[in-house]
Amino acid sequence: MPNLSTDVIQGTLDLLILKTLSLEPLHSFGIARRIEQISRNVFKVNPGSLLTALQRLERAGWLTAQWLDTENSRRARYYSLTRTGRKQLDVETAEWKRRAGAVARLLNAEG
DSSP states (O other): OOOOOOOOOTTHHHHHHHHHHTTOOEEHHHHHHHHHHHTTTSOOOOHHHHHHHHHHHHHTTSEEEEEEEOTTSOEEEEEEEOHHHHHHHHHHHHHHHHHHHHHHHHHHOOO
């Protein structure tokens, strides 16, 4: 059986985080778990990459964060999408649909 890669394709992590947080605020472990669940384990999120991305998105003004208690009575930073982040999600989604269409055309091209 081939060893299939579960790495997130470079540039997609921001989109996956924004989309995940468009549903509800989550802490970083919840974000990683949700991405893995929705992708049916096609993508595994490296904790270090996730933390770096969350910090970058927060600096860009696309996310806000606050410390809250988890369902296990622990403190965690919960991330939420800002209004600007929702707009960026629309931009990122349109761009990835455009790129995915181009890749699909190339893969289906005869020649």
